Each structure stands twice: as C-alpha cells, then as structure tokens.
Amino acid sequence: MNLGSSLEIRQTRTLAMTAQLRQAIGMLQFNNAELRAFVAREVQKNPLLEMRLAGGAGPGDGARSAASGRAPDTPGPGVRMDMAGAIPAAPASLVEHVARQIGIAIRDPRRRRIAFAFLEALEPYGWLGRDVGGIAAGCGCTPAEAEEVLSVLQGFEPAGLFARSLEECLRLQAQDQDVLDAVLSAMLARLDLVAQGDLELLAEFCGCAVADVAARLKILRGFDPKPGAAFGGDAQPLRAPDLILSEGANGWRVELNASTLPEVVVREDMVRDRDLRDAFVAEALATARSLKRAIEQRNANTLAVAAEIVRRQGAYLEDPAAHLVPLSLRDVAGAVSLHESTVSRITTGMTIDTPRGLMELRGFFCRGLPGAGEEGAVPVTLIRGRIAEMIRAEAPARPLSDEGITALLRREGIEIQRRTVAKYRAMMGIPGSSARRRTGRARPAP
Incomplete structure (x- = not known):
C-alpha cells in the first residue's frame, strides 16, 4: 500500500445562514401584530430606525395590495427570491390546527362561537379543561346545544381531541379506527382493570376469552392518551385581521391591513458621510436597511400567496353554497414560485377578513378524494355536503347506513371508505342510522 498526499480543488455551493437570512425567514411567519412587536424591539436598539403605522391609508397612499388574478407589485429586484425553501417549516400549533377545522366544518355563526369557546378551554395535551355546563353558560346556550357542538369537535383530527376523560379519549380513537366492539367498549369502562394487567379478570368482566382481551389490549396500546401533545405553539388571542379582502x-382585491402593519423608515438623513467611518453607525445603517428589505420581501410574498389562494377559491368566496376546491401548499407554491415551506410559514397564523367572516389562510386549503371531479379529485367539503343531502332525503323509517351512503357515493364516482363516511357524518353532528331510526329524523348539520 502506497500512502501519499495530493492537492485537489473543489467547487461547492452552500446556503450560508447569515443573521440577515435568519431574520428574513423568521419574519415570514409573523402576523402583523407579531411583526409590529418585533420592529418595536428593533427600534429600541437602532437609532437609525423609525416605525410608523399607516393608519387608514388606502391603496393609493402606500397601503400594499394585490389583485387576486395577478401577482402584486414587487418593491424591488430580488424581493421575491425564495431563500427559505431548504429550511423546514414550523408545525402549526394545536389551536391553529383546530381553528382551521372549525372554519371548514361549522358554518353557522352561533355554533361557531360555541366551538371557539370550547377551543379556549382546550388543554395543550388535547383534553377539554372545563365542564360543558360552564361553557354553555358562558356562551348563553343550552347544555344540549353545547353538547351537539362538542360532538362535532370530537370528530376532528387527530382523534381523541376534546375528550373529558381518558376513557372518552381512547373511545374516540377506537371509533375513528372502526375497532370499537363490545369487548373493547367493556374494557374502556374498566380502565382500572386494564392498568392492573389482569387479563383473566378482564376476560371474566367482558364475558370473553383471554385471547380476545389480549388482542384488544394490543389495540389500546397503539392509541395516544394525549393527542394534542404533538403540536407546538401557544394559543393566539383574537386580533384584527392581517389581510383584508x-x-x-x-374582481377580488387583497390588501395588507394598514392599521396593524408597521412601516419601517430608515433615517438616512441623520447620517453624514463622515459618520460612516464609525463602526457603530455603519453597522446600524446596514442593519436598518436589511430590516426594511426583509419586511418588504415578507409583505410582497404574503400578498402573492394570499392573492393566489383567493384566485383558486374565488367560487367559495362568491357563493355561500359553494365548497372549497382541493388545494395544497404545493399548488400555491408552484404558482407563485416559492417553496412549500415558505408558503407554509406565510399561511400559518395569518388571518384574512372575507365575506364569509374572519378566516385563517390555512383554512382555504382543502384535501380531496379520488373521484370524478374537474381535476380528478373531489373536495372533502363537497363530500360532507353530499352526505348531509343524502341523509336529509332518506326515509325516516329506513335511514341510510354508513355502508349504504358509501355505496351511493361510489356510484357517483367518489372513492371513499365506510369509516370515512362515518367520520364525516360525526363531524357534522349527525347521529348514526340506528339513532335516526329511533328519533325519526336527523339532527341538522351545523
């Protein structure tokens, strides 16, 4: 073996995470209030920075806006450059995740107000932190009405949210996975015996073989007793919208809310040529200019993403009876030439005032199922509406089972599973076929 040394020249390209780049990436996920607080802190540190609020300025007075059919005006070359594409996006918080589902599943304003009251009582690990009676009293509704809204919330993803006990949390997950039978239901009623691990005693209580209990115990161990713990972030207080539609x-016009959007002014008039010889002054000026550019980039990208979302979901905004069309982060990212993670950052926690009320930008994204839709996918909201229509049209004495609804949807070209039908039905607060047969009618969907 011959050992020796050699000299090679290699050319590599890497993305350097400078302080300015980290700052620009961080500001992508700021809502207007967070951006204003951030700029206020920077102003305290930098004498060459000044923050102003545009107040009621209109589009002609400096308020930034964009038409939904075209990209907004960019403040300068390079502003739309996507430098954050390679950085993973921060996950949505539990509150943001649930708020998006409320915006899609609950249309009635009164029920939506009750749903947000439940959301305020949601513990970080996903359980309900207050009793239903107290929430109902705070909302000025009956406990029965609050229970109806709670049944919708308990159908949200991930399964197990809004449970009032460990038993209910696990039971909701068993229902979601369509594995809740008589044996498992009995075991959930005696979790004290499950904790003891006495399979023979459990089998005697459930009236089944030990092997049956062992099989259900394996299923139980796969459930998550704290379904909300995987989410990060804290609850965000109610605030003014970041965007106005x-x-x-x-056509539609998207504007950044000038009343909450900070405007950064670089006080270049305070700097003379000889002052730039001072290291502190030179650094302060460079930092101020960098911050101004980063905010302009953040605003331009936010408008571009919001305008594209509005363009895609225009029918939903125009017609109260319309549904969201299937839309993903990838769809929007490709249209505005940004990375998916950048779009994710921009839409997380960003709110917009629309004819349908205050919504989060994330609320406009909608999954679709394979079917005969215009683009090969049928939006989930449309499928839920179709399920509600079928149930409203059923004969009270012969209500449709989940299997029957599944078969009808498949005949219409929608590929769906029975458990998915059951899940969407529960999300709309509609009881099962046996309960509808007893009452003779379906509970109205929210």
Missing part, C-alpha cells in the same frame, strides 16, 4: 370592479 374586498370585491371591486376588476
């Missing part, structure tokens, strides 16, 4: 002669 209005309809003009040329």
Whole structure:
C-alpha cells in the first residue's frame, strides 16, 4: 500500500445562514401584530430606525395590495427570491390546527362561537379543561346545544381531541379506527382493570376469552392518551385581521391591513458621510436597511400567496353554497414560485377578513378524494355536503347506513371508505342510522 498526499480543488455551493437570512425567514411567519412587536424591539436598539403605522391609508397612499388574478407589485429586484425553501417549516400549533377545522366544518355563526369557546378551554395535551355546563353558560346556550357542538369537535383530527376523560379519549380513537366492539367498549369502562394487567379478570368482566382481551389490549396500546401533545405553539388571542379582502370592479382585491402593519423608515438623513467611518453607525445603517428589505420581501410574498389562494377559491368566496376546491401548499407554491415551506410559514397564523367572516389562510386549503371531479379529485367539503343531502332525503323509517351512503357515493364516482363516511357524518353532528331510526329524523348539520 502506497500512502501519499495530493492537492485537489473543489467547487461547492452552500446556503450560508447569515443573521440577515435568519431574520428574513423568521419574519415570514409573523402576523402583523407579531411583526409590529418585533420592529418595536428593533427600534429600541437602532437609532437609525423609525416605525410608523399607516393608519387608514388606502391603496393609493402606500397601503400594499394585490389583485387576486395577478401577482402584486414587487418593491424591488430580488424581493421575491425564495431563500427559505431548504429550511423546514414550523408545525402549526394545536389551536391553529383546530381553528382551521372549525372554519371548514361549522358554518353557522352561533355554533361557531360555541366551538371557539370550547377551543379556549382546550388543554395543550388535547383534553377539554372545563365542564360543558360552564361553557354553555358562558356562551348563553343550552347544555344540549353545547353538547351537539362538542360532538362535532370530537370528530376532528387527530382523534381523541376534546375528550373529558381518558376513557372518552381512547373511545374516540377506537371509533375513528372502526375497532370499537363490545369487548373493547367493556374494557374502556374498566380502565382500572386494564392498568392492573389482569387479563383473566378482564376476560371474566367482558364475558370473553383471554385471547380476545389480549388482542384488544394490543389495540389500546397503539392509541395516544394525549393527542394534542404533538403540536407546538401557544394559543393566539383574537386580533384584527392581517389581510383584508374586498370585491371591486376588476374582481377580488387583497390588501395588507394598514392599521396593524408597521412601516419601517430608515433615517438616512441623520447620517453624514463622515459618520460612516464609525463602526457603530455603519453597522446600524446596514442593519436598518436589511430590516426594511426583509419586511418588504415578507409583505410582497404574503400578498402573492394570499392573492393566489383567493384566485383558486374565488367560487367559495362568491357563493355561500359553494365548497372549497382541493388545494395544497404545493399548488400555491408552484404558482407563485416559492417553496412549500415558505408558503407554509406565510399561511400559518395569518388571518384574512372575507365575506364569509374572519378566516385563517390555512383554512382555504382543502384535501380531496379520488373521484370524478374537474381535476380528478373531489373536495372533502363537497363530500360532507353530499352526505348531509343524502341523509336529509332518506326515509325516516329506513335511514341510510354508513355502508349504504358509501355505496351511493361510489356510484357517483367518489372513492371513499365506510369509516370515512362515518367520520364525516360525526363531524357534522349527525347521529348514526340506528339513532335516526329511533328519533325519526336527523339532527341538522351545523
């Protein structure tokens, strides 16, 4: 073996995470209030920075806006450059995750207000932290009405949210996975025996073989007793919208809310040429300019993403009876030439005032199932609406089972499973066929 040394020249390209780049990436996920707080802190550190609020300025007075059919005006070359694409996006918080589902599943304003009251009582690990009676009293509704809204919330993903006990949390997950039978139900009623691990005593209580209990115990161990713990972030207080949607002669117009958006002014008039010889002054000026550019980039990208989302979901905004069309982060990212993680950052926690009320940008994204839709996919919201229509049209004495609804949907070209039908039915607060047969009617969907 011959050992020796050699000299090679290699050319590599890497993305350097400078302080300015980290700052620009961080500001992508700021809502207007968070951005204003951040700029206020920077102003305290930098004498060459000044923050102003545009107040009620309109589009002609410096308020930033974009038409939904075209990209917004960019503040300068390079502003739309996507430098954050290679950085993983921060996960949505539990509150944001649930709020998006409320926006999609609950249309009635009164029920939506009750749903958000439940959301305020949601513990970080996913359980309900207050009793239903107290929440109902705070909302000025009956406990029965609050229970109806709670049944919708308990159908949200991940399964087990809004449970009032460990038993209910595990039972919701068993229902979601369609594995809740008589044996498992009996075991959930005696979790004290499950904790003891006495399979023979459990088998005697459940009236089955030990092998049956062991099989269900394996299923139970796969459930998550704290379904909300996987989410990060804290609950966000109610606040003014970050974006405002209005309809003009040329279609929808998206604007950044000038009343909450900070404007950064670099006080270049305070700097003389000889002052730049001072290291502190030179650094302060460079930092101020960098912050201004980063905010302009954040605003331009936010408008571009929001305008594209509005363009895609225009029918939903125009017609109260319309449903969201299937839309993903990838769809929007490709249209505005940004990375998916950048779009994820921008839409997380960003709110917009629409004709349908205050919504999160994330609320416009919608999954689809394989079917005969225009783009080969049928939006989930449309499928839920179709399920509700079928149930409303059923004969009270012969209500449709989940299997029957599944078969009808498949005849319409929608590939769906029975458990998915059961899940969507529960999310709308509609009881099962046996309960509907007893009452003679379906509970109205929210």
